[in-house]
Each structure stands twice: as C-alpha cells, then as structure tokens.
Amino acid sequence: xxxxxxxxxxxxxxxxxxxxxxxxxxxxxxxxxxxxxxxxxxxxxxxxxxxxxxxxxxxxxxxxxxxxxxxxxxxxxxxxxxxxxxxxxxxxxxxxxxxxxxxxxxxxxxxxxxxxxxxxxxxxxxxxxxxxxxxxxxxxxxxxxxxxxxxxxxxxxxxxxxxxxxxxxxxxxxxxxxxxxxxxxxxxxxxxxxxxxxxxxxxxxxxxxxxxxxxxxxxxxxxxxxxxxxxxxxxxxxxxxxxxxxxxxxxxxxxx
Amino acid sequence: xxxxxxxxxxxxxxxxxxxxxxxxxxxxxxxxxxxxxxxxxxxxxxxxxxxxxxxxxxxxxxxxxxxxxxxxxxxxxxxxxxxxxxxxxxxxxxxxxxxxxxxxxxxxxxxxxxxxxxxxxxxxxxxxxxxxxxxxxxxxxxxxxxxxxxxxxxx
Numbered sequence: 001x002x003x004x005x006x007x008x009x010x011x012x013x014x015x016x017x018x019x020x021x022x023x024x025x026x027x028x029x030x031x032x033x034x035x036x037x038x039x040x041x042x043x044x045x046x047x048x049x050x051x052x053x054x055x056x057x058x059x060x061x062x063x064x065x066x067x068x069x070x071x072x073x074x075x076x077x078x079x080x081x082x083x084x085x086x087x088x089x090x091x092x093x094x095x096x097x098x099x100x101x102x103x104x105x106x107x108x109x110x111x112x113x114x115x116x117x118x119x120x121x122x123x124x125x126x127x128x129x130x131x132x133x134x135x136x137x138x139x140x141x142x143x144x145x146x147x148x149x150x151x152x153x154x155x156x157x158x159x160x161x162x163x164x165x166x167x168x169x170x171x172x173x174x175x176x177x178x179x180x181x182x183x184x185x186x187x188x189x190x191x192x193x194x195x196x197x198x199x200x201x202x203x204x205x206x207x208x209x210x211x212x213x214x215x216x217x218x219x220x221x222x223x224x225x226x227x228x229x230x231x232x233x234x235x236x237x238x239x240x241x242x243x244x245x246x247x248x249x250x251x252x253x254x255x256x
Numbered sequence: 257x258x259x260x261x262x263x264x265x266x267x268x269x270x271x272x273x274x275x276x277x278x279x280x281x282x283x284x285x286x287x288x289x290x291x292x293x294x295x296x297x298x299x300x301x302x303x304x305x306x307x308x309x310x311x312x313x314x315x316x317x318x319x320x321x322x323x324x325x326x327x328x329x330x331x332x333x334x335x336x337x338x339x340x341x342x343x344x345x346x347x348x349x350x351x352x353x354x355x356x357x358x359x360x361x362x363x364x365x366x367x368x369x370x371x372x373x374x375x376x377x378x379x380x381x382x383x384x385x386x387x388x389x390x391x392x393x394x395x396x397x398x399x400x401x402x403x404x405x406x407x408x409x410x411x
Contacts (some may be wrong), residue, residue: 042267050266053273089285154274161277164285190286198281 044147064166152206307392
C-alpha cells in the first residue's frame, strides 16, 4: 500500500520534472521560432484561435445569460437586482471567462494538437523529419505551443466581452433591469486590478493548456491506442491543472 | 494561395476581435479612478476610530465624490488614526472649519468620508488639517449601548 503510493508519488514528481524541463526547452527556443518561423505560428493561431471563435462566442453568450438569470433570481430577494451587472462582471472577468475558456480550449484545440502530434509520431513523420535534419520540436511542436499561448488571452477577452453582452441581453432586455444601473454599478465596482487578474489568469492558462497538449502528443505511445489515450489525458490534466492554478492565482490576488 | 488568404483573414479577424475585447474590458467594464489623472490637494484628518475605512474610499460632499482616501495611518503619539485625503483641485473652496465624518453607504455598504461645509472664509489647502472630525459608528458599540440602556431603563 505504502509502497504503491510511494511509487505513484515518485512517478508524479518525475513527470512533473520532465514537463518542467520540456517547458524550459520550449521557452529557450521561443525567440528563434517566433522570428524565423513566424508564418507557422500564425497558422497555428488561426487553428487554435480563429477556429475556436464560434464555440467561444456561443458559450460566452449563454454563460453570461445564465449568470444574469441566476443573479437576478437570488438578488431580487434582497431587492438588489441592480447589482446583477456587478455580479456578472466579477464572475465573468475574474473567474468564468478564463476558466471556461481554458476548458473549452482544451476540448476544442488541445485535443486536436495532441492527436495531431501523436499521429505524426505514430506514423513516423517526426522521425522522418529528424532524418532530414529538421528539428520536429522547432517545426511541429513550437508553432503549436506558441499559437495556443498567443490565442488564449484573446479568446478569454472575447469570451468575457460576449458574456457581458449576454448578461446585458438577458438582464436589461429580458428582465428589465435599468441599463444605467447595470453598467454604472459594474463600472464602479470593477477596477483595472480585477481585469488584470483575468488577463494574468488567461496568460497562465494559455501556457498550461498549450504545454500539456503538445506534451501529451509528443510523449504519446505511437499506437492508435496511445494517441487516443494522450488525447483523453490532455483534457483531464488540463482541467485539473487549470482549476488548481486558478485557485492559487485567486488566493494571491485576494485583497489584504 | 486561396487557403493562405483565408488563414490570414481569419487570423486578422480573430486578433482584431481579441484586442478589441481587451480594450472593451479595460475601458468600458471598469470605472477606473476618477481622480487619478487630475490635480489634487492633500488634506489630513484625525479620527479616534476609522472603523473599516479603506484606502481609495471616496470622499464626498453633498453626496458628490470630490476625492479619495489615499492613506490611513496610526499615530503612536496621539493614539489616533491619521487619514490622508486627496481632494480634486477644482474644489478648492471648502471652508477650513468643515467637519469630516466616517459614514457608511447604506446599511451594509462600504465606508466613506463625508465632509460637511463650515462657515469660515478661509479655505482648506494642500497640507492643512481638518479640525472637526467624527469617528465611525461602530455597530457593536451601538448595539451594546442600546442593550445596556434598554435594560437599565426598565429597572
């Protein structure tokens, strides 16, 4: 029992160490890839970002709408339905925007990154590149990693904005909350600090989601089963890592 | 060639939308600080008790926000709280015998400093101190007084 736990723990620490080394390797390569292979990075920004736009916007709209509904249902009890704007703004910009976008990103872009790289590995395309003296890390892994890192903060900002729009639609148009009260109270209580927290979260989550996706793909077992397992693990590990980091960043940003 | 153009168009649209959203969040969704960029003058006020007043709380006069609390310190000699207020320079004609009190916005709202105009001909200026102050009402003390007072009157 203890021995198994010990082995499990040791394996976890080893994987974490390998992941850290992988991340440092990627970060060292970042400037050169960004300058020399910018075109590939742009393609991946398109893949990870532009192609995720629709799902992000639709989800954002409905999450914002649900926040307004739930906020309204509970705040009317205190006669404070004007505070729906504050409630939706805080929830979207600080928490739900970054977290839900990261989870959607893992599902929409992370899985495709992992399976793409995994399949390339399984069909020996990566080895073929090495034979031709092309570094697969630079050619395949880095652009995908950087594409995700660049796309994520933008996706989060779009999600939060569309979410606020959804909250406005439901709150103001449907539930007849006063427009002035809705926006004024939100603007009074939200500071730049709150938005900074959201942006910081989105950057960190971008690194986590992209890193885990390319890592799982690159280290997958080169079989059909291995690729499918890597894809699943991408979503699971990203979700867990994002939620844990979210807790830590929120704790760090807590006032006083 | 067609495909590259589509990629470029999509990426451009996405990046513009993202940057636009960031701009929206930082400028439209936040109120920012109304007094950050303007000229201010600094006034001090001493309170026996500031309650739960926090830096950046509004300073208001006649219900209009005219400044912010910038600092709250404890004076170890006089054993009271020194609150530094930054007031917008546009409002430079506040009588120097005005009194400052720590008030609460609503029953559960946050605390702020309310200024009540005095009748003096000289005005508050940079570095001056407000003489008349009224401490925060601590709800617990009030309830305590009420309970004790109510009990003794019945006896």
